[in-house]
Amino acid sequence: MLELRNLRRSFGDVVALDGLSFEVAPGELCGFLGPNGAGKTTAMRCAVGVTAADAGEVRWRGQPIDLAVRRRTGYMPEERGLYPRMRVHEQLVYVARLRDVDAEVAARNADRWIDRLGIGERRDDPVEQLSLGNQQRVQLAAALVHDPELLILDEPFSGLDPLATDVMSEVLREQADAGVAVVFSSHQLDLVEDLCRTVAVVARGRLVLDGEVAALKAAGGRRLRVATDGDDDWTARLPAGAAVVSRRDATVTVALPPTLDPGAVLDVARRSGRLVDVHLDQPRLSELFRTAVADRPDLAAELTEVDR
Amino acid sequence: MSAWQTVRLIAGREVRQRLRSRMFVGTTLALSALLVLGALGPALLGAFERTPDDEPVAADPVRVAVVGSLAPAETAALEATLGPLTTVPAANEAAVVSALEEETADLGIIVGDRVLTPPATGMFAVGTGRAFQAAETLALTEVLDAVGASGSAAAVLGVEPLPVEVIGEDDQALQAARLIAANLAVVFIFAMLMFYASMIVNGIIEEKGSRVVELLVEAVPIRQLLAGKVVGLGTIALGQMFVLFVPATTVLVLANRDLIPPGIGGMLAIIGLWFALGYALYTLISAGLGALVSRPEEAQAVLTPASLLALVGYVVGFAAIQAPDASFAVVAGWVPFSAPFVLPVRQLVGEPTSLEVAGALVLVLLAIAVVALLAARIYEGGILRVGARVGIRDAWRGSSR
Numbered sequence A: 001m002l003e004l005r006n007l008r009r010s011f012g013d014v015v016a017l018d019g020l021s022f023e024v025a026p027g028e029l030c031g032f033l034g035p036n037g038a039g040k041t042t043a044m045r046c047a048v049g050v051t052a053a054d055a056g057e058v059r060w061r062g063q064p065i066d067l068a069v070r071r072r073t074g075y076m077p078e079e080r081g082l083y084p085r086m087r088v089h090e091q092l093v094y095v096a097r098l099r100d101v102d103a104e105v106a107a108r109n110a111d112r113w114i115d116r117l118g119i120g121e122r123r124d125d126p127v128e129q130l131s132l133g134n135q136q137r138v139q140l141a142a143a144l145v146h147d148p149e150l151l152i153l154d155e156p157f158s159g160l161d162p163l164a165t166d167v168m169s170e171v172l173r174e175q176a177d178a179g180v181a182v183v184f185s186s187h188q189l190d191l192v193e194d195l196c197r198t199v200a201v202v203a204r205g206r207l208v209l210d211g212e213v214a215a216l217k218a219a220g221g222r223r224l225r226v227a228t229d230g231d232d233d234w235t236a237r238l239p240a241g242a243a244v245v246s247r248r249d250a251t252v253t254v255a256l257p258p259t260l261d262p263g264a265v266l267d268v269a270r271r272s273g274r275l276v277d278v279h280l281d282q283p284r285l286s287e288l289f290r291t292a293v294a295d296r297p298d299l300a301a302e303l304t305e306v307d308r
Numbered sequence B: 001m002s003a004w005q006t007v008r009l010i011a012g013r014e015v016r017q018r019l020r021s022r023m024f025v026g027t028t029l030a031l032s033a034l035l036v037l038g039a040l041g042p043a044l045l046g047a048f049e050r051t052p053d054d055e056p057v058a059a060d061p062v063r064v065a066v067v068g069s070l071a072p073a074e075t076a077a078l079e080a081t082l083g084p085l086t087t088v089p090a091a092n093e094a095a096v097v098s099a100l101e102e103e104t105a106d107l108g109i110i111v112g113d114r115v116l117t118p119p120a121t122g123m124f125a126v127g128t129g130r131a132f133q134a135a136e137t138l139a140l141t142e143v144l145d146a147v148g149a150s151g152s153a154a155a156v157l158g159v160e161p162l163p164v165e166v167i168g169e170d171d172q173a174l175q176a177a178r179l180i181a182a183n184l185a186v187v188f189i190f191a192m193l194m195f196y197a198s199m200i201v202n203g204i205i206e207e208k209g210s211r212v213v214e215l216l217v218e219a220v221p222i223r224q225l226l227a228g229k230v231v232g233l234g235t236i237a238l239g240q241m242f243v244l245f246v247p248a249t250t251v252l253v254l255a256n257r258d259l260i261p262p263g264i265g266g267m268l269a270i271i272g273l274w275f276a277l278g279y280a281l282y283t284l285i286s287a288g289l290g291a292l293v294s295r296p297e298e299a300q301a302v303l304t305p306a307s308l309l310a311l312v313g314y315v316v317g318f319a320a321i322q323a324p325d326a327s328f329a330v331v332a333g334w335v336p337f338s339a340p341f342v343l344p345v346r347q348l349v350g351e352p353t354s355l356e357v358a359g360a361l362v363l364v365l366l367a368i369a370v371v372a373l374l375a376a377r378i379y380e381g382g383i384l385r386v387g388a389r390v391g392i393r394d395a396w397r398g399s400s401r
């Protein structure tokens, strides 16, 4: 289990982490979400020891993360970085060797990832001669080449074309299925919704939402769209907790609290006429995200400021 | 994985990267070739200057124009000292002179009177030397003749002389060699220190600029990263010294044994030692400073304090060649930053006391230890702050994590 506990970190007056806590289990693929400046990068850097937390701690399998754990961690920094003039294979071997993988295994793993990520032809080219997309692949390979048990990736999908996005998704999925704890930050909420079993949403350095995507969606309140052939004055008699979100012609969309049975609303509607259209929707992750982030007006001003 | 293994891995990468640079390898090989040519120089010049006059070959008999007649004992004695002779009878002194002038004779003898010789030529003044030998031989034969042992003159003169051993050092040659070595030492140490200072700074800037440093720092303690770079470049410097000096020295030894400066091994050892110490001192300072910047354009500026220190050392070292034991040189020897320039000079051309040498060594080693601690802290404070130049106080105050 990767545990971030009560992390705090300020840069001068800017509070980047304000008591952030969340957990990622082995085999879990966790999307780490938050607006720009929310503290995602800072949190991940704390986890891999590149940034020191002012307070709080990061544990892996119950132990504070030390050098030995960091060497079994795969890390993709937000600012990508490789030696520009080093060759792809040589570079991957070097990265693995620094993480205490012996030379033979390192060479074999490097070749395996080079093949898997489709950069076989560039194996012995200096990294600076590769296209940006291929450099990204090498960067991913550098995070994986030592067979890590923990993967921490800062916006691994940014700048990828759709094909590369598919490869990246597949690889992350595979790693999680193989028992690796995977956490990655992203702004691509739809992708995260499809890919991840769990998410953690951070805003202003604090956790504002986390859990299994399915459960969050189920608990996030559904929307019921109802159309009858009668008039729509039935909405005046809605059960407690339900609220009208929009009306168009005879179609009314009602937000339901998680505990409310949609049948109770239908019962009320049916009294004014025959049901013409009924549609029960779970919220999209993006909606949950917006609500979680914006539901806290105290954050709104600061967030826009940070977004600048 | 032990710290040393990590350091070795990092150092290994540094070495491989330099060896792959055509510029670096090419320049080093070209310089080495130049030095070899320089070492061959005296031998080549010697080959051009060599004339039969300078070094009579065994097969060439010495041609002697003789007025009067030499006794057989005299001829035998002369052959014992000068080697094979051909005698050419001459009518009178004038005939001898013209034979010498026309170079049909190498030596003239007016029996019982004088020996005539052309003026000295060549470095070794062979012609006149031969005339004195001939004159002495004839005189000796005369003395032996007087005591009734004229027949033994040749035997006496042909005797193999006892070996001669020169005690002490040939002062002039040694002084000259030491002077050359001292000049070379100061220039070489300064040039190499500046070169490696900018090498390490550029390496650090590459890591910061390319952001690869974040990936490294995740897996490697920052101090080991620094140590690896210093050790790696040091290995390269050592290799470069070998490539620069070993072929040239070997050629010098093989090609002209006579011209090897005496004690060349000791001199090279002195230069090597002080270079190594200077390298550690200045490379560590440079690494600390280098961690403050992220762009190649800033390298020279950030290195200015180190360059100035080295420049002062260089100037003082140069001045010390003229006055190696003057008080300014003695004082500069006690200052760790100038010691690597001044001490080799003093050891080569001056007479430092062993206290001064040992003291300088201890102080420089201490300075290296202190500088290593300071540089490591500043390096730690600066290495992760990519972007604008980091103030040295900022870097000192906080590790950049």
Ligand SMILES: Nc1ncnc2c1ncn2[C@@H]1O[C@H](COP(=O)(O)OP(=O)(O)O)[C@@H](O)[C@H]1O
Residues within 6 Å of the ligand: A011, A014, A015, A016, A034, A035, A036, A037, A038, A039, A040, A041, A042, A043, A306
């Ligand atoms: N090295 C730093 N120096 C100063 N401020 C920083 C530094 N790193 C992050 N911050 C600030 O901390 C806040 C969180 O940043 P970050 O962790 O990068 O957010 P995110 O990755 O979620 O966009 C931002 O306000 C950012 O400006």
Ligand SMILES: [Mg+2]
Residues within 6 Å of the ligand: A040, A041, A042, A078
């Ligand atoms: Mg970020």
